[in-house]
Amino acid sequence: MATAGPRAHRASRESRSPHVTPGRGGAGREDGGGGDKMAVCIAVIAKENYPLYIRSVPTENELKFHYTVHTSLDVVDEKISAMGKALVDQRELYLGLLYPTEDYKVYGYVTNSKVKFVMVVDSSNTALRDNEIRSMFRKLHNSYTDIMCNPFYNPGDRIHSRSFDNMVNSMMMQVC
């Protein structure tokens, strides 16, 4: 509540002042004008830990995101194993923050078929809340299942779906 207040206030203030670049919300603007959901990199990793889909915002060094995602897989595995076999059913799909780095935070999500979604978000983006991350993962999961429903898609293939791309694009940070 407290946070919402100032944020809302900021937003309102911004909206009122025309000269201020229209921002989504105070926090969002301060973070550099991200879009609604601002992920820096989104990756879909197969069960065997090879990437099915990986996309990041265009930066000078995109490989670092790839590396980050790769290293996060260890954490994912650790979390999965920590659950234990007994709790497989109760294991929640959303893994939460995998680990934070100086610049970003990495969130993880694993499906029941051990397909992992990894999302890297910018640390400066303080507007992102946990439930927002969850909703983003949910969307990812939904899109992924839609892809799986496509008979032309062979599980294990790289994902080339346009709809999936569109959905991911909507979640990626809009880098100016």
Next chain:
Amino acid sequence: MRGGGSSGAEPGCKMEGLTLSEAEQRYYCDLFSYCDTESTKKVASNGRVLELFRAAQLPNDVVMQIMELCGATRLGYFGRSQFYIALKLVAVAQSGLPLRVESLNTVKDLPLPRFVVSKNEQESRHTALYSSDADNPASYSGVIPPPPGRIQVKKGSVSHDAVQQRTSTDQQESTSPVVSPQQSPPTSPHTWRKHNRHPSGGNNERPLAGPGPFWAPFSEAQPGSSTSSDPIWSGHSPPPHQENWVSFADTPPTSALLAMHPASVQDQTTVRTVASATTTNEIRRQSSSYDDPWKITDEQRQYYVNQFKTIQPDLNGFIPGSAAKEFFTKSKLPILELSHIWELSDFDKDGALTLDEFCAAFHLVVARKNGYDLPEKLPESLMPKLIDLEDSTEVGEQTGEVGYSSSPAEAPPSKSPSMPSLNQTWPELNQSSEDTAIVHPVPIRMTPSKIHMQEMELKRTGSDHANPTSPLLVKPPDLSEENKMGSSVKFTAGNTVTDGYSSSDSYASDPEQIGSTVTRQRSHSGTSPDNTAPPPPPPRPHPSHSRSSSLDMNRSFSVTPGQQQAGVVAYPPAVPPRPQPSQGAGPHVHRPVDAEGLIAHTSTSPQQIPEQPNFADFSQFEAFAVSGVNKEEDDEIETHSEVLQVEKAADSASSLRVAKADGRVEDKAPANVPTSAGKGTTPLAPPPKPIRRRLKSEDELRPEAEEHTQKTGVIAAVLASQPSIPRSVGKDKKAIQASIRRNKETNTVLARLNSELQQQLKDVLEERISLEVQLEQLRPFSHL
């Protein structure tokens, strides 16, 4: 012109008073585009127009007439409007109607003009402007006769010459057999040949847009439908047939050529031909609002339906993904594209294709085969309708026109059906479980609760004195909870307040507790003391305090600090208020409160029975009360204090509790009387109070049963004072008896409270254990 699309299409335009349906509009646009070889978008090349007219298989004089009517002869060229008029006239003529200008708009349901198209339209397109420019209207007549151009330009086949006309169609077609194999690839030799032939009249018009080699599978699928009015066609091997079909399929994606195809295709397959007039009519009827390149013509749709039947006989059924995959794989499109097509067409994302979805997918495949790029989103006309399409019968229904809203719902919306299902899986299970827990109905003891309710009500609101019943009605649950006493701890304070919390905590901490709702609510508030507790308590005390402060109760209570022993007092005092009015004493304000409390008290605990009679008979009670109360003291004072006490009780359960300790009027505090016992003797406060308070009070009560609670202190004081009052009266025996009775009542109430609290404690402990377990489970994840 491919992809040029319906260049310059003017949706729903009217030209010179010509009203075109959407289908017509589209069709004409396509034709115009086709004829617009110079891409002027304004003028159709004469040559092409002539070819077109030839393809219409109309007598030359008819064509001439048409041209005159449309004004082309006059103008010397075919502007768009002239062209459209001409087309319409062609349709009229083909329908056998006399050519009249008036007939343009008066004829309803005119089928689309049919043009027999020859293959290699593309080539011709590329190659030729055959003499189009050179020709002039005047020469048309001479040109017209020529071979209706239909027929595939097959290499070496056709001797389509000007000579060949419609009548010679057969001949041409007969020649065409050769074509088939070669048909597929529109090859330059064809064009070249056509070009040569051109002077004779252009048979090469309308080459099928077909990307050549089509679908072998389709051809296989088509054998049945290959019967056509043109023997030749049937004679052709599938490829040409397919090509025709394909070209026909091209129409939607808007190419000028395509417009021809449908007609030709119609000729080619009986199936198609069957429809033509009807379908065209229907198409026209349907008419989308504007030129829709993706619309499926009836012939196409029929074809698709047939294909669907080969896979799935039941038209209302589904084609499983695997079968569809095999089928479409035969089209030899890249898997990637097929995958995209699937994404577009599987509207409900269920991995299976309904008839609509199948038709859309097929259509997209055809389009893609013809070189049209796949759209990013499913075109509206391809969207599956909400209602199931029939097969050919429905004809006119272009897919997507009706059902699904014109809103461009494509993939994203289509996801919604699947999304919710997926989303539902996201649990929300927790909530559901909570809900289930919440739902735990536990029998409520109404009687005590009623009293409680009343008391609580009174206590809480402290304002509504007038209506004894209203509080009851209003807050039954609250009261019931309160009645529960101990258990109601959580709830008490404003059930209103706690209600919100209660729902959160459903884990019905007190399933066993009395009063389901009550317990439930209680549990909610109680189970998560942390969650709910905080808020509830404050309000609670508040009203009471305010009330008490507003009333003279404070005073009165303060006056009688030491009364506890009386015990019984609590309850009886409730009664007195009523009589008081009769007595004319007592603050009227309190009266209702007291009355209510009285009622409550009386109605519940058995021990109140004695009071009940009192209740019933105020006078008696009065007497009793007076006697009892006044035993020790002044009547008025007593009543007054009682009233006050009652009120006080009503205000705060805590006070009751405290009173309980005192075992006096305080408990009585009618409002408070949460305890069913309500005897009031003991403040019993328990019920309405929030757990904490209750616990506290309970503790207090237990250990000492002294007025001693936070706010109950006052009440306690009052209550305490009460007893003292009677004592002071001096009627020892009676007073003692009365006090004994009250004490007993208080005891019972307290006992009940105790048991309830015990229950609550158990539940809370259980919860705690479960939470600890959960914590342990979650611990591994918290390492970050």
